[in-house]
Amino acid sequence: MTTLAPASTTTAKVKQQRPDRDTKGAGWIALITIAVFLLLWQFIPQTGLINRVLFPTFTDTLAGFVQLVSGGYWWEDLGKTMMAVAIAWPIGVAFGFSMGVILGTSPFIRQAITPYAIAVQALPKVVLAPLLIGWLGFGSESKIALAVIICFFPVWIDTMVGLALPAANEFKLMQSLKATRRQIFLKLQLPSAIPMIMVGVKHSLLLAFTGVLVAEILSASDGGLGKLAKEFASQLNMPLTYSVVGIVVILAVALVSIADVIERRVVFWSEESRARKR
Amino acid sequence: MTRTEQIAQLAIDASPRAKRKKFSPYILTALIAPLILAVWWFVTETRIVPPILLPTPASVVQSFPRVVFADGFGDQIIRTVTEIVGGFALGATIGFLLGMLLSSSSRLRAAYLPALSALEAIPTVILAPIIIAWVGFGMEGKVMQAALACFYAVFITTLSGLGLAEPNAVNLMRSLGASRWQTMAKLRVPTALPVIFGGLQLGATTAIIGAIVSEFIGSVGGLGYLMIRYRGSFDTAAYWVIIFFFLVIGLVTYLLIWYAEKKIVFWRHTAITRPDLEKP
Amino acid sequence: MTTTTQTAPLVRATGVTKKFGSGDKEMVALSGLNLEVREGEFLSLLGPSGCGKSTALNIMGGLLSATEGSITFGGKTLTEPSRQIGMMFQQAVMFPWRTTLDNVLLPVEIFGESKKKYRAKAEELLSMVGISEFAGSYPWQLSGGMQQRAALCRVLLHDPKLLLLDEPFGALDEFTRETMNQELLRLQAHTKSTAVLVTHNITEAVFMSDRVAVMSARPGRLIGILEIPFDRPRTPDLQTTSDFVALVAEARKMLELQ
Numbered sequence: 001m002t003t004l005a006p007a008s009t010t011t012a013k014v015k016q017q018r019p020d021r022d023t024k025g026a027g028w029i030a031l032i033t034i035a036v037f038l039l040l041w042q043f044i045p046q047t048g049l050i051n052r053v054l055f056p057t058f059t060d061t062l063a064g065f066v067q068l069v070s071g072g073y074w075w076e077d078l079g080k081t082m083m084a085v086a087i088a089w090p091i092g093v094a095f096g097f098s099m100g101v102i103l104g105t106s107p108f109i110r111q112a113i114t115p116y117a118i119a120v121q122a123l124p125k126v127v128l129a130p131l132l133i134g135w136l137g138f139g140s141e142s143k144i145a146l147a148v149i150i151c152f153f154p155v156w157i158d159t160m161v162g163l164a165l166p167a168a169n170e171f172k173l174m175q176s177l178k179a180t181r182r183q184i185f186l187k188l189q190l191p192s193a194i195p196m197i198m199v200g201v202k203h204s205l206l207l208a209f210t211g212v213l214v215a216e217i218l219s220a221s222d223g224g225l226g227k228l229a230k231e232f233a234s235q236l237n238m239p240l241t242y243s244v245v246g247i248v249v250i251l252a253v254a255l256v257s258i259a260d261v262i263e264r265r266v267v268f269w270s271e272e273s274r275a276r277k278r
Numbered sequence: 279m280t281r282t283e284q285i286a287q288l289a290i291d292a293s294p295r296a297k298r299k300k301f302s303p304y305i306l307t308a309l310i311a312p313l314i315l316a317v318w319w320f321v322t323e324t325r326i327v328p329p330i331l332l333p334t335p336a337s338v339v340q341s342f343p344r345v346v347f348a349d350g351f352g353d354q355i356i357r358t359v360t361e362i363v364g365g366f367a368l369g370a371t372i373g374f375l376l377g378m379l380l381s382s383s384s385r386l387r388a389a390y391l392p393a394l395s396a397l398e399a400i401p402t403v404i405l406a407p408i409i410i411a412w413v414g415f416g417m418e419g420k421v422m423q424a425a426l427a428c429f430y431a432v433f434i435t436t437l438s439g440l441g442l443a444e445p446n447a448v449n450l451m452r453s454l455g456a457s458r459w460q461t462m463a464k465l466r467v468p469t470a471l472p473v474i475f476g477g478l479q480l481g482a483t484t485a486i487i488g489a490i491v492s493e494f495i496g497s498v499g500g501l502g503y504l505m506i507r508y509r510g511s512f513d514t515a516a517y518w519v520i521i522f523f524f525l526v527i528g529l530v531t532y533l534l535i536w537y538a539e540k541k542i543v544f545w546r547h548t549a550i551t552r553p554d555l556e557k558p
Numbered sequence: 559m560t561t562t563t564q565t566a567p568l569v570r571a572t573g574v575t576k577k578f579g580s581g582d583k584e585m586v587a588l589s590g591l592n593l594e595v596r597e598g599e600f601l602s603l604l605g606p607s608g609c610g611k612s613t614a615l616n617i618m619g620g621l622l623s624a625t626e627g628s629i630t631f632g633g634k635t636l637t638e639p640s641r642q643i644g645m646m647f648q649q650a651v652m653f654p655w656r657t658t659l660d661n662v663l664l665p666v667e668i669f670g671e672s673k674k675k676y677r678a679k680a681e682e683l684l685s686m687v688g689i690s691e692f693a694g695s696y697p698w699q700l701s702g703g704m705q706q707r708a709a710l711c712r713v714l715l716h717d718p719k720l721l722l723l724d725e726p727f728g729a730l731d732e733f734t735r736e737t738m739n740q741e742l743l744r745l746q747a748h749t750k751s752t753a754v755l756v757t758h759n760i761t762e763a764v765f766m767s768d769r770v771a772v773m774s775a776r777p778g779r780l781i782g783i784l785e786i787p788f789d790r791p792r793t794p795d796l797q798t799t800s801d802f803v804a805l806v807a808e809a810r811k812m813l814e815l816q
């Protein structure tokens with residue numbers, strides 16, 4: 001009935017699609033936008049038009065950031081969050097990849113399980129968060145469990161779709177060479193699938209991060225950046241809340257950049273990464 | 279993404295082994311469901327999986343009427359669905375319009391794309407505590423959270439899809455003296471639709487997640503609120519009944535978008551079933 | 559070799575040069591092209607791959623601007639695409655979400671004219687190229703040749719004075735291409751339009767044209783113009799006559815001697 005689509009989208013494509021002809025002044029537009037944004041952030045709360053407690057000025061927020069970073073107590077929370085991601089992500093990737101290989105090498109099985117894959121995709125897996133916390137407690141186990149459950153999915157699907165990528169003619173070529181199924185898998189399907197698998201792996205990193213944060217926000221005792229943000233927010237200490245969010249954003253961007261570098265190394269032959277190298 | 283999707287689907291259809299169908303794979307599909315049920319029954323009866331995590335199938339079925347006919351259950355469903363639909367509509371609209379805007383100017387693209395692609399990395403759930411602090415436990419916060427969660431997927435697929443028009447098709451439009459707007463409406467948007475639908479599909483999933491997480495963190499109603507309540511009273515069977523409803527919401531959303539795509543982007547689906555007539 | 563004619567040229571290119579890129583990436587695609595296209599004639603641009611034929615054609619169509627030199631069309635300087643000019647490309651460029659008829663009607667839709675008014679004409683054109691029963695079908699239900707036929711109808715729909723054809727049948731097989739060329743000649747004669755055809759097939763250029771403009775490899779320059787004196791309508795038999803073979807040989811020599 002329906003067919004599976006890869007679970008991930010990619011961003012980098014946009015940049016190479018159209019040659020940027022007329023980009024003069026783009027830097028200025030960006031700078032001016034940032035300046036205007038910061039000015040509004042600084043001055044609107046001072047006018048009293050909006051609640052200054054909920055919307056502190058830019059400098060107040062900056063002061064909060066300095067306070068947080070120099071305070072030092074958030075290091076432990078940062079460590080807890082990153083540790084959970086560092087454990088959950090590889091487990092999720094390994095699990096997803098195995099599922100993809102087991103279920104993706106045969107078109108027959110792939111077709112048979114497609115409805116279930118769609119159902120797994122359609123189920124918002126965060127619904128399990130409160131249950132896992134209730135079962136595993138507030139420690140890092142529940143975070144890791146939730147992150148794994150959330151992040152294995154794109155790797156699974158992208159592996160499965162990727163293994164189906166080679167065209168009929170390529171299969172025919174391999175068969176004409178009397179290649180075994182193993183050879184077809186190792187020499188044709190897997191290399192063709194790797195660019196797509198890498199996209200899934202990158203996506204799953206974000207999902208692992210999301211899973212850990214959700215578990216931290218929902219559970220009460222064990223630390224982590226998610227819990228920190230929730231705590232500060234419930235105290236209505238918005239400068240510190242924004243600061244934690246800022247740190248999460250910086251971390252996320254850094255993680256994705258690292259994943260990008262790895263991807264480019266691994267998938268050196270794909271068009272996309274070649275275009276980006278130029 | 280569409281291109282690879284198409285190839286993927288073609289490969290599924292055309293892969294030589296797929297043709298050697300002795301019996302339909304959907305027979306296997308039908309066999310898997312009872313198998314799952316049996317495994318579920320087995321692991322719960324033998325208590326391999328603790329009942330606090332997963333109750334027996336029988337107890338879930340028994341709890342079904344109790345949960346569904348409880349007072350105000352319909353209102354809670356409507357509340358959650360409204361949050362999801364509202365957030366999705368809001369986020370998708372903003373994403374689409376912003377994608378159009380950036381697509382129409384390479385200068386704006388160069389100025390804003392770096393910052394906007396950083397958005398790809400941000401786990402939007404971290405904003406949930408802030409949003410709740412801003413607007414409280416009401417539905418607005420859930421709508422905002424869902425919109426935030428789905429905005430990016432629609433934005434980026436719109437932007438990338440609008441850039442997919444073939445150079446010669448763009449040349450044809452230009453040679454006819456088409457205006458920017460005409461090229462957008464008659465060429466770029468239709469070309470982008472398949473990709474945009476991919477973004478909508480992904481965005482719908484994330485919008486649902488956004489709404490649930492926000493309801494979990496703090497709410498006065500909705501399915502997420504019910505779940506937290508049932509878990510508080512260790513009523514795991516009732517909790518799973520609601521998981522079932524989320525599965526249904528997820529599937530219905532998926533099928534609706536899938537159906538809309540099949541109707542609207544009809545040329546793609548039909549074209550794919552005829553691989554012998556390759557598009558130039 | 560060239561003969562003078564009384565009528566003013568429909569298109570005149572003077573010293574047209576096109577450079578792509580800048581700095582050390584600069585690349586001269588077309589260098590100092592001087593060319594006149596006479597009203598009503600069929601002119602071919604013949605040259606090796608990458609010599610700037612498409613670039614020249616796109617400049618004539620107002621899609622690209624020349625780095626140096628200028629183009630006049632009907633006596634006026636051409637700066638943007640004109641409704642009087644119709645273009646065809648190597649691919650048919652049929653929108654898959656439109657039926658064949660709607661694809662053919664695309665130009666009038668862009669011009670903001672009534673589609674109803676042109677419907678009959680579009681159907682007539684479709685039946686002239688023999689695909690009227692596919693008017694309601696979608697492009698992906700048509701073969702490559704049928705799609706190019708529809709593209710031909712589309713370009714002829716609004717009676718452009720000038721047809722700019724960039725290897726329009728290049729993607730088709732030899733047999734289909736020959737019939738399509740016949741079709742094109744017939745329709746061009748019927749509509750009395752002027753045509754510029756880009757090709758790298760020498761026989762095709764000689765067979766189709768009143769004049770063949772031969773271009774050199776990069777950077778593209780005009781080597782010379784060959785007059786093809788044969789009467790019209792021309793039939794495929796022409797290609798076996800000794801005069802024809804001699805002209806093909808001459809064109810080949812010009813290409814090789816550059």
Ligand SMILES: Nc1ncnc2c1ncn2[C@@H]1O[C@H](COP(=O)(O)OP(=O)(O)OP(=O)(O)O)[C@@H](O)[C@H]1O
Nearest residue numbers: 578579585587606607608609610611612613614758
């Ligand atoms: N937009 C562009 N930017 C940079 N270089 C270009 C561009 N368009 C064409 N060129 C270069 O200009 C040269 C001439 O290109 P053009 O397409 O006009 O050749 P052509 O004669 O039509 O070749 P073919 O027969 O292969 O179609 C080529 O070397 C090409 O790489």
Ligand SMILES: [Mg+2]
Nearest residue numbers: 611612613724
């Ligand atoms: Mg060309």
